[in-house]
Amino acid sequence: MLGVSYSDFEEQSLNSYYQSETISNNRYVLYYYDSSDEASKEIQKEILKFFKDFELLDFYLLDTSTLELEVSNFGLYSEPVIYIISSNRVYEEYKGITAISEFIVEYSNIEFDYDLFEAQHISSYEEILAIENESYILYYYLDSCPHCIASKPYMLPWAFTKSAEDIYFMEGSTVPNADQKPTELIILNSGTPILVLMSNGKFANEFYSGKKDVLNYIDEVGDGDIIAKELLLDYDEFDEFSIDYFDTLTISDNLHFEYFYSPYCSHCEAIKQELLLFLDGLVNIDFYLIDTSTADGVSKISSFRGTPSLFIVNDNEVVAEYVGSLDIPNFIENYINGEIDLSIYE
Structure with a gap:
């Protein structure tokens, strides 16, 4: 246990505030620390030892010293902090060494009643x-x-x-x-x-x-x-927007979305409802769905590697692409919040 370090938590280590604060709709633990900060160094051994055996909730770590331009939605702080996140909002917070030590004791002794x-x-x-x-x-x-x-x-x-x-x-x-x-x-x-x-x-x-x-x-x-x-929405509710072949770039000269998925893909299933709700609410932009398990031919999109993949196409060319169960939800969130402007293609 003496050798526990941040490298032991690569799967839980994130690289942005946005990803950290929107990664799940469930309750989870979020630890913000600054690897160059003395307080973070002081609590490092204790908190990492705790995380090593922690199984009650998912947890994620973010080294804020690597972020220069991005700002947290949870406010400013100058010391290590533990957040309990619920519905993408702060449900509990433990700021500073003393509070984090109290968190460790409390969450190490939870009794379910x-x-x-x-x-x-x-x-x-x-x-x-x-x-x-x-x-x-x-x-x-x-x-x-x-x-x-x-x-x-x-x-x-x-x-x-x-x-x-x-x-x-x-x-x-x-x-x-x-x-x-x-x-x-x-x-x-x-x-x-x-x-x-x-x-x-x-x-x-x-x-x-x-x-x-x-x-x-x-x-x-x-x-x-x-x-x-x-x-729940299902793909068959979007039959009029479904394409049964891979050669999709020439579907339309206009700006549109092309979403490639497979009903057998676990990552597609994980974002299915969020993706379909997004498409269902789209206004003034066409979209098409391609089921790769049944589609004919070979994709003409050179960067296509697998599912799920969301391509933004204009004038028969890909102008942006988002791949995987993290990038696609991030794009949806940014688009809904007006942070992505596609008007230049209209």
């Missing part, structure tokens, strides 16, 4: 129906329910990895007028534990009741995003 999620507990039906979130979970349970007790060692560690805004808890015996359930929540009569998918205060026609179904759902979602199935 419902009080760990106190801020996510809902005490009335009205509260759960007032939440404005495209997809979220209501987990309805009873402390005395044997199946709830049996599910607890699996449900709570999984819930801890999700953003706080994505999962809410309700202990049925503490709800005022518990028998007077509103129409949207009649499904709660199906027994406990029950995991209910909601969307902006409405039941999303998806629930999992009993230990077996709840645990199956947890295994199915894993570290993916929580999205109600009725809200």
Whole structure:
């Protein structure tokens, strides 16, 4: 353990504030340090030893001494800092050596009980129906329910990895007028534990009741995003924009996007919903999808190497390209935020 260094964490080491602050929709730990700073050097051994055995949450490291022009969205700081990120926002922060040492102690001794999620507990039906979130979970349970007790060692560690805004808890015996359930929540009569998918205060026609179904759902979602199935987009909804051949450069002389994917590609699957939602909302720019597992011919784009790949094409030439499950979401975010201007091609 004496030899632990930053080089042991290459997979977790990032190279920009933007990547660090948008890398996941789940809850994760983010450590900002300055490798040339005395405070960062002083805490280095302690924090790296902690990360070496840490498995509760994903974690990422960023050496801010390598960044000159970029600025963090989380504000200024002059010492090492640990952020707990939830829904791409700061949920907790530990700034400086003393606070980081407290974080290490706290997160080394976490016990999974419902009080760990106190801020996510809902005490009335009205509260759960007032939440404005495209997809979220209501987990309805009873402390005395044997199946709830049996599910607890699996449900709570999984819930801890999700953003706080994505999962809410309700202990049925503490709800005022518990028998007077509103129409949207009649499904709660199906027994406990029950995991209910909601969307902006409405039941999303998806629930999992009993230990077996709840645990199956947890295994199915894993570290993916929580999205109600009725809200999921699929490629077949974009048939009119699908091309069944590789020779795509001459589809149009106008500015357009060409997205190459495969339904068998795990990286494509990881960004599928974000990519399709982006394309679905595009205005004034055409786009085309090419399923590489069925397309005929060979790509005329010389830089094409695999999926997922997003090419911006104008006048039959590629003017920009984004490859992989990190670059493509970064492009989408920048484009939506107005940081990429394609008007020069119009």
